Amino acid sequence: MQLPQNQNRKETPEQFEKWIQSKREERKFLRAFGTQQTVLKIPVVFHVIHDGSPVGSGSNISESHIIDQVRILNEDFRRMNADTTETPSMFSNIAADSEIEFVLAKQDPEGLATDGIVRILGSQDVYRPDQEVRLMAESYWPHDDYLNIYVTDLSGANLGYAQFPFSNLSGIATELENYSRTDGVVLDYKWVGTNLSTGSFDSYGRTATHEIGHWLGLRHIWGDGGCGFDDYCNDTPEAGGSSTGCSTNKTTCESQDMIQNYMDYTDDVCMNLFTVCQKERMRTVLENSPRRVSLLTSHGLLEPIQTVNDLGIRSIVSPIQSDCMDDVTPRTEIRNYGTNSITSYEVLLKVNNVVIETISESNTLEPGQTRIVSFSPITLEAQISNEITFEVSQVNGTSDQNSLNDQKNRLLSPFNIVEAPYYENFESNMDYFRITETGEESQWEIAAASYTTTDNQAAKAGFYEQTKNFGVRDFLLTSSIDLTGINSARITFNYAYAPRLQENQSDYFLDGLMVLISTDCGETYSDENILFERYGYSLKTANETSSSFFPIGKSMWDEISLNITRFVGQPNVQVAIVGVNGGGNNIYVDDLFVGNANLKEYDLGIKDISNISVVSCEQNTNSSLEIRNYGYATIDEMTLQVNANEETQEFIFNNLGLRSGESDNISLDISEFTVDGSNQFDIQITSVNGEQDQQAINNSVSFDVLIDQSEDYFPLKEDFLYPKWTTFSPDGTNQFDNMT
Template sequence: MKRIILILRIGLVLSFLLFINSATLFAQQLLTPSLNTSSQVPLEKCTAPLMEQKQMEALGIFGSKEYFEAWMEDKIQDRKSANLRTTMDEVRLIPVVVHVIHNGEPLGQGANIPLEQIEAQIRILNEDYNRTNPDAANTLTAFQPVAANANIQFVLAKQDPRGLPTNGIVRVQGSQSEYDQSDAPRLSQLSYWNSEEYLNIWVAPLTSINLGYATFPLSDLDGLNFPPTAKETDGVTIDYEYFGEGGSAINASQGRTTTHEIGHFLGLRHIWGDGGCDVDDFVNDTPDQNGPNSNCQTDRATCGNLDMIQNYMDYTPDACMNLFTQGQLERMNVVLANSPRRVSLINNRATQDPQIFAHDLAIETVIDPKDYICSTTITPQISVYNAGTNSLTSAEVAIRLNGQVLEQKSFSLDLDQGDADTLSFASIQVAPSGNNFVAEIVSVNGGADENSTNNTRATSPVIQPNLSLPYTYSSGDFNSVWTVKNEDEALTWETQPLTLDGQSVEALRLNFYNYETSGATDYLISPQINLAQFPDAQLVFDMAYARYPQTGLDDQLIIGISTDCGNTFDFINPPYQKSQERLETATASTAEFIPSSQRNFRTEVVDLSPYADEGNIRIAFITINGFGNNLYLKDIRLNPNQATNYSYTLDELASPSPLPDGSQENDVIHLTNTGQLAINTLLVDRVLNGFAQSLLTLEDMDIAPGEQVALELPSLLRDELNGVEYRFHSPNYDQNASNLQELERYFYQDAATVAVPWRQYFDNLPELDPWVTVNPENGQTAWEVVTKDGGQNDNLAVLQTQTNGNTYWLGSPLMDLSNTSRASIFFDRAASGITGNTRLKVMLSLDGGNTFGQQVAIYEGETLNTITGDSPVNPNTPNEFVKEFVDLSEFTGDGSEKVRIAFVLENGTENTQPIYLDNIELFLSDNPNPVYPSDGDAVLYPNPATSIFNLAFNLPQREDVRIQIVSTSGQVAHDVVYPGTLNQTYSFSSELFAKGIFIIKIQSETLSLTKRLIIR
């Protein structure tokens, strides 16, 4: 078996801690990440640094702090040169939509926060950003000259995206109980209004690690395109317990979490610059500060000057925040005057009452036909809504194809303002291409529609080709079978000849290396595939990609699925989405990446069976440009079944054993590749005692199909009982759900030692200690101590209940047998009704219990029974027990410094009767029939003696024993102290003594004997 010493990459998570110091205090503290942490992931008030990093990853250099700050400084200087200044009468209105994402609670309870809480937050924002907050007078004297009125007012939107009146609040039941920043697309999918016109604030139950997060603004660089999700997730997200005050908010909340996060949204950084005294927040009038502040200590000075702990961009408790500065206002002014999706917010239509007409029926969308169609037979449908004030009872709508009216139809309606309906028409036939479809409202309520601007919608339907499976891409399919969608009309998918290992092949390339439009998307779209015919289909392709070795220049590949013939593709939950190290297949390079070998490619598999119920689908290879390095595809296949896959099994946890001593460095797991593809990379999540540990990335393994390997993972175990869950997934970063393999094991780590010889009768003990026990499969109760009926301190060990397929371990402390050449153990056992392959094994370890490589005894099936019949053993009946002897002499001497024995019961069932162990004793001899004195006594034998005489002991505990042998004349022939005497037998040669009579004196803590010895 190949043993792999793995290359590991450990994913670390930044964590922040929330302290509730009083009813009004909360703060954060940055913790050092650790691989083997056992603490819970703590609270983080603000994830701005992480959000900025994600923005940079998405946009590359254009999303970086350096680029943004250079742009910001230029704009500030431009405004100063132009003498632009915000005056008190230049109030800027920003429309806000609050998306309340709840878990189904009644209105006003839990996450479904009451209206009063939302109104309180809007009031607090307007006070804070206009310096009318009641605590403004508390600003320290030193900072009053720079305290600023931003002249920004936040208003709940007055008209929705359709132009209808609104209160600016949307309530939606969410899809999960809590969310973190990675769920931003999911929150957006639940509820979103166009971020060009609205400040979206999502109020939701967030995970316990953060209170809120916001997206940073971007520069207005000409030609800069944004990632597809950037617009949809632009805004602010706040935990519902920290939004506003009152209602569901905690007592500590005074609404300043939202004030803080909107500061980020408008371009402000943390006042300490997310660093120390030498890190800047790029604002001149905020003093340097060595980290965040967590209390109201106003005399705090960390960088040689007074800290501005009252600034909204610190982590100060809400009750102590009260100012923005003039320098921060300059930054907000630049953002509101220049930044995309910020400049368009100011005083836009959403801040104004909508213009409403009495009779106004609007076409919202053409449902069918869209631009891409999968059949030339169409049943036209449109979605309409009442945008006017009067109820609508009827409408006449016409549809035209290439200028010819196909149908003009009257519809009965019952629509109040905002109500919507779907209107259907008779089926039509369209040509495969060259179609111009138009739907138009002709009249409403028997008269003219008073607003003609929303009366017409048009599409250009084109039939899409079908694809039968199996399918393999071949030269010439690029433009004839597959469709390229190139929205920016710049670089896009193209064919590219390659020479791989001396062979010429055709590949498809996206030239990211020379593609400067960061964030641009390009689509390579398949024909339509009928999954009703192929419900178990899969997509397989070979992909090659090398990263450009610069932070932020990361490209993405997404496999999008369309269920509407290719008109839209799911970006939120695609079956395949990779970037950075999950996408790369070759070494990063500053040179343009051109594959030269098949080893530069990796086979990717996408399971399409989850979409089987959708019928016709289309697949798109979607790329998002990060101005990184080139991406190549080849050998695209669509199989009617799961013919190719990544598959593997976790065969066993080879080490450590369930009873290690802590000296082990690694956990060794045997894994077999059972799939058709080699595995080079695996991801491993581990949970120790209920706490998630750092992600491990196992790399450079090269496990061939059918091969079994031993994987070494750094050990996590701690002393005493440990439960570890191993979750292996994503072979070669494969994203199919079927590739999760889990293994759960329990360990009892203990390095306690015991001097030899020893005995374990379990008497006078409420617990097994110093022995240990564990059920490695499920952590259930294993061996226990029980008291015999009527016996005072007369105990024994029992395994009461068992579960099918489980094992139950009882282990000794560590012992050193290196200083003896002989050793053995005796023990009493009892069992009944055992059949089949249930067995009790005695195992021995030479490495402290990390591995048990020696089986020194086994009792299996009926041979395990000590009485006949199925009745349980009576532990109070000695004759139902059998005494066993096991010689351990083979495992003594050098190399036997850390010996541990374990009794292991396996293959039992729920019906297995209790099994008992008692009177376990280790002797430093190999005599299966030793002379055994009565308790607390010593025996001299043989006597008279001719060649050898022996003294055998049976003491209650290890004692130092003095043995004197004195002649009848009073001469001392032997006087030695024998330390640690318990059950030893000491042998003496008669030849060392004269013939005659001797007196033997034996003295110890509990023993004082005199014996008469005759030597012949």
């Protein structure tokens, strides 16, 4: 029974205590007017994250165990437990009925009937307590509406843990959101409900009582310190430390310890009370704290209002953000939320509140089933915002009986097509869009990010504090860019990223950065059009850090240049910089340029040469030459001239089909030129597509090969890449050498 897990949050215990104190005063005042509910009910969902064992064995615990646990919680919190008689008389007058009850959820997040138990095959068999992010990502119901209790096999001797609540003071909204995905209680399966073979002591289900105590704001009875440390409750005596076992007459800090309190570490069998003060704290939290107070009015507490004919709009599939004049094809996901089979239905599409199309279909949807409904392509007006609405209008030839889920809207920004070049430095313009795959709020924001100047601003994907939606792609979109009228094109940008320093990196998801291109007005970003993709450590531009990453100076940034000449001629190109959330650290992107690459028409270069040993004891030397098209024209033919030992020969290569920015490896047999001893080779590109190459600087390579047939013990495996062509380039650089 450990500490709450969010101990390093920014809201300090002192701030929280000050807040709870003021709320307790308010409660007393309100109670005087009799305006408070008496019994507060909390809807609970148990997520059983198991190892594949059949239901009822191992970590896949039975339903009866869960029902037993709920019974124990209700008895303990209502002081209806059979062992109230064990409370020492000196504490019995302050032992309290908390008037808090727990109810297995009756409705799931979508309003469908549930037994409040979700069973998920975990991605791993055993979870460490610091893997809460991973564990909770396996199954999630909104924490505003449910107390999420995760049951799994916790590593070591861990029984359970919980997240402490937050105040509703202003200024903590961001932090509150950051912790939204790890709220709840985690229990080792062996300690759920009654279990008399748990080992060190028998389980009477009080691990859950203790952890929910934390989740409702209670601190350990000994104040997590010695005498003089406070649990912020005056009716619990000070204690010198935790108590284990069942030492009923233990005295520390000059008074008898309340080892019977659920917030001690005593064996389950010896625990039996919460105090009046603890009751007040828990109820204060439940009535005021964000993500707690909303539970009291959660639909999870209510019987599902399931009607016979109830078709609902579940999600909007398309459009996500259409940004050019082309047609979009609206699509929506519908679901049968009713009890009847649905055999026919009508769904409307509205644009700016005007019905555009009504689709009537005769498909069978059993209760719970979903289906995608596609509408005809439409053309949206360019200069205005467009609101797309999907609406269920008829089910089984009659009107739908539950209007709450019949409609969903999406507002699309006005179109904006810009001619290349497009440039965004995130200082003042707003020529970009931020959206997520899931329609939730985008994590891209504008933030200070020191580059060559300290007041520089950049786009920031703040994944350090993001504990939601792992793996979700978060898009930063350019306007639609017209790439007609230029011969070559490129994307350049700078980015900065420091991986998060973790004890065990593999326990966290990897942050990622991708660059994608859409040529259909942002409707699809096909994986074929991924131009750039890096994850985790390969994304790193600065040293890993355990704090929230902020770049300091240019050395922490990487410059990326991508050749997109193959998209030249397209009138609507949208570039997406995509952050993939791994909850690791922040990614910054700045100075995004999309425009003319100013490439020469014919510019083929030798990028690398390999398979040539410095010393070779055999004469059949096959070299592999990597050539790259640094120009914009597609190159089909190349003439290569090889000079060696005063001999010259030309090689012609055909059907290369090398597009702008592409590389190819060609093999060249140079064995017939070699003689025993030192061989000097010069290789040069002399023509491209029958024309002269327009940039000579990267056209030739020179190297030596030493042939020595007498040394047969020489290590043949040692293949040096010798030398690279850049040795022969005066400034050692080429503008687009790093274009991928």
